[in-house]
Amino acid sequence: MDLLLDVGNTRLKWGLHDGVRWCGQGAVLLSALDGFADVLAGLGPIRRVLGANVAGATVGGRLGAFLGRAGLGAEWIRPMAEGYGVRNAYLDPSRLGADRWAALVGARAIHGAAALVVTSGTATTADVLDGRGVFQGGVILPGLDLMRLSLARDTAQLPYTDGRFEHMPRRTADAIQTGCLHAQLGAIERMFRLVAAEPGSLCLLNGGAAASLAPLLECPLREVDNLVLEGLARMLMPD
Secondary structure, X not given: OEEEEEEOOOEEEEEEEOOOOEEEEEEEEHHHOOHHHHHXXXXXXXXXXXEEEOOOHHHHHHHHHHHHHOOOOXXXXXXXXXXXXXXXXXXXXXXXXXXXXXXXXXXHHHOOOOEEEEEEOOEEEEEEEOOOOEEEEEEEEEOHHHHHHHHHHHOOOOOOOOXXXXXXXXXXXXXHHHHHHHHHHHHHHHHHOOOOOXXXXXXXXXXXXXXXXXXXXXXXXXXOOOHHHHHHHHHOOOO
C-alpha cells in the first residue's frame, strides 16, 4: 500500500492506495496532529509515502517524526515544468504551490478535457487547465470562512456567525454569508469563462466549502473528493 498525504493549511488529508483503487481516506486537523500517530499505527504495511505539504517545515518535521517511528520516510513533491500530462506555464514553475500542482495532475488524470480546477479550503484557488493539458494560470482568494472571519475581526459590528444564502438577505448573518458566497461564486464563474468554449470543459470542484458552493454555481460542474490525493496517486503510477 502507498500512503498519500495532502498537508494543507488546516487539515492533513491522507489516503491509502493499492495502485488501482483507494483503500481508505481520512483527515486530521493540524491542531490535533498528534492523532495522526494513532491513524498511522492502524494502517498496516506501507510501501511508500508521498505527500504535498503547504503547511511549512515545522508541520513537515512533526510528520517526519511520526513516520520515522514507524520505519517510514516521506517524499515531498515539488512542482515541475512538465509531467504527468500537465505542462506548467507559470513564469517560475517552481513557485507554484505543491498542492496546486498535485491538484492539476489529479484533474488531468480524471478529466482529459479543459477544466477549471477549484480547491475551496482555507484559501480558494481557481486554476485554468486547457484541453492540451497546459496550466495557463489561476487566482487565489480568501476562502469562504476566511472571508467571514475577516469581517468579524476587522469591523466593529459584523459578527462571525452562521447565516444562510438568501437571494435577498434581510438579516445581517445572511447578508454576510450571501455576500461571501457571491464573491466565491463570481470569481469561479468568471474564471470558468476562460475555458467555457473548449469541448467538454468542466469546473472540477473540491475542498471543504465545495458542498456550499456546488448547488449555487452556474457552470458545468463535477465535485471530486480530493484532487491533491488523486494527483499524488497518479504520480506513483508508471507513465
